[in-house]
Amino acid sequence: MHPLPELLAPAGSIEKLKTAILYGADAVYLGGKAFGLRAKAVNFDHDELAQAVAFAHQRGVRLFVTVNIMAHNRDLDALPAYLRELADLGVDALIIGDAGIFRLARRIVPEMKIHISTQANITNSQSALFWQDQGASRVNLARELSLAEIRQVKEALSAKVEVFVHGALCISYSGRCMLSHYLTGRDANQGACAHPCRYSYRLEEEKRPGEYFPVMEDERGVYIFNSKDLCLLNRLPELLAAGVDSVKLEGRMKGIYYAGGIVRIYRAALDYIEQQRHNDPTAKIEMPPDFMAEILKLGSRGYSENFFDGSVDAENMLYSGPKVTQDYVPAAIIAKQGEPVQMEIRHVIRPGDALEYMGPGLENIPFTIKELRTLDDSLLDQANPGLTVKVVADRHIAWQQYALVRRVRPSTGSGSASPLAAP
Ligand code: SF4
Structure with missing residues (x-):
């Protein structure tokens, strides 16, 4: 073996x-x-x-x-x-x-x-x-x-x-590709690829500027290289x-x-x-x-x-568009373990928000924020990205420094099934 x-x-x-x-x-x-x-x-x-x-x-x-x-x-x-x-x-x-x-x-x-x-x-x-x-x-x-x-x-x-x-x-x-170099001047072989293979392309006839030919795969465009x-x-x-x-x-x-x-x-x-x-x-x-x-x-x-x-x-190939919606977003990184845990915020959070701690392995631990505090213990009603704050959770969690916390993307409203197809 x-x-x-x-x-x-x-x-x-x-x-x-x-x-x-x-x-x-x-x-x-x-x-x-x-x-x-x-x-x-x-x-x-x-x-x-x-x-x-x-x-x-x-x-x-x-x-x-x-x-x-x-x-x-x-x-x-x-x-x-x-x-x-x-x-x-x-x-x-x-x-x-x-x-x-x-x-x-x-x-x-x-x-x-x-x-x-x-x-x-x-x-x-x-x-x-x-x-x-x-x-x-x-x-x-x-x-x-x-x-x-x-x-x-x-x-x-x-x-x-x-x-x-x-x-x-x-x-x-x-990755041995010149597309980015020709289209944007940024050379993929020097580490500067602009990913033009993900762009949406349209066809235009030179005597009719501004008129696009109907060659789209869908209403958003043609993604021929994507x-x-x-x-x-x-x-x-x-x-x-x-x-x-x-x-x-x-x-x-x-x-x-x-x-x-x-x-x-x-x-x-x-x-x-x-x-x-x-x-x-x-x-x-x-x-x-x-x-x-x-x-x-x-x-x-x-x-x-x-x-x-x-x-x-x-x-x-992905002909239907360059991006697929993501149902979850990063909420925070554990800056310092302990109780209350310190988190570096990546997405606005407020008391009452439901989050998920991404423990090592595939362990996802849901929790709710009971209280948010500044590092000198003043109460907060909101923590914005970039801030490091103390978070009191509604349950005990064995936090680990550098681990991630996520939340359902607010606009989706729930952890709905991903639009992605498994291979
Ligand atoms: S990401 Fe696209 S444009 Fe960039 S090197 Fe690869 S194929 Fe070329």
């Missing part, structure tokens, strides 16, 4: 890193201020990186840094000092997609582990072996592979194999059986509610599989529907298993 794979989570900011670790990430990845894709994420400077490494290592969590731009010569001068800085900070591995940066890193910081980014588009065993021969300790496979192909690559390799299991997809090969998000939650047992070493979650630019919530669900799912394997090593494991139900509470743009069974078709 293969060991349980590492759960690798995005950490777009220090607070997301702390929440990801609380909810059970084995490793986190993040970008420094330079040379990492996701230019719009709150990337880490030197001091923040040092703080992140210390926080992760104190809790036995590995920390990887993305250096995965497609570099031009103008990028190369500053790289050696940056790579040295990352090594000195104690970063556990570099995530690299560009062969030139890889070559530099092998010479400047030969002691560092290098993981090959999905940007390198590894789609076959020979390509994976090439990077292994160069000294890569891990490869992240292109998101366009089927389970059978993932298994073949894994069997050919002694280096570790990492697979994306959840998050946004691109219509281009694992892929659903990846979700392999229900396929985790097969991925584990294939011996994958790390399952990776996408989402460094997502909000803390989504990013933390996804880590929590995948942690619970991996632990569930481990328990089932322990009970009966030969049994076929099916994921109970609770896991997908919990994912749907986080909201999404629709889910797809992408190429996992072979090829994709129009079902994997």
Whole structure:
């Protein structure tokens, strides 16, 4: 039986890193201020990186840094000092997609582990072996592979194999895309994608400006490039059986509610599989529907298993619109545990409001706010986003610092069934 794979989570900011670790990430990845894709994420400077490494290592969590731009010569001068800085900070591995940066890193910081980014588009065993021969300790496979192909690559390799299991997809090969660059001047390969594949497009004939041709799929427009998000939650047992070493979650630019919530669900799912394997090593494991139900509470743009069974078709695209309504919103983050608990507010709350504490595992604990107070104990009739307040709940809860609290989105009025379809 293969060991349980590492759960690798995005950490777009220090607070997301702390929440990801609380909810059970084995490793986190993040970008420094330079040379990492996701230019719009709150990337880490030197001091923040040092703080992140210390926080992760104190809790036995590995920390990887993305250096995965497609570099031009103008990028190369500053790289050696940056790579040295990352090594000195104690970063556990570099995530690299560009062969030139890889070559530099092998010479400047030969002691560092290098993981090959999905940007390198590894789609076959020979390509994976090439990077292994160069000294890569891990490869992240292109998101366009089927389970059978993932298994073949894994069997050919002694280096570790990492697979994306959840998050946004691109219509281009694992993000090697120029659409954003051409349409907006923002280069996806330099971490600045404006996501024009999610835009609504209309057709206009040049001699009739302002008149749109009726090519819409629905009344909101045509979303010709707009892929659903990846979700392999229900396929985790097969991925584990294939011996994958790390399952990776996408989402460094997502909000803390989504990013933390996804880590929590995948942690619970991996632990569930481990328990089932322990009970009966030969049994076929099916994921109970609770896991997908919990994912749907986080909201999404629709889910797809992408190429996992072979090829994709129009079902994997989202033609009806760029967004899907989310029934829940983040209400607060636990700033300090205790009674009364201190919460950093993300959504307006008032005494009498019904909230839900997202405990580790899939434990959701409903509670009602009895009283709100400032930190110096003045009573409040409302707490606004950004404020840290004391919250008296109507029940005792074993609060944990960095955990999340959510509420039903006020306009929906209830936790109604999500409009999303499970894959
Ligand atoms: S435009 Fe869309 S397909 Fe292209 S890199 Fe950005 S997110 Fe990916």
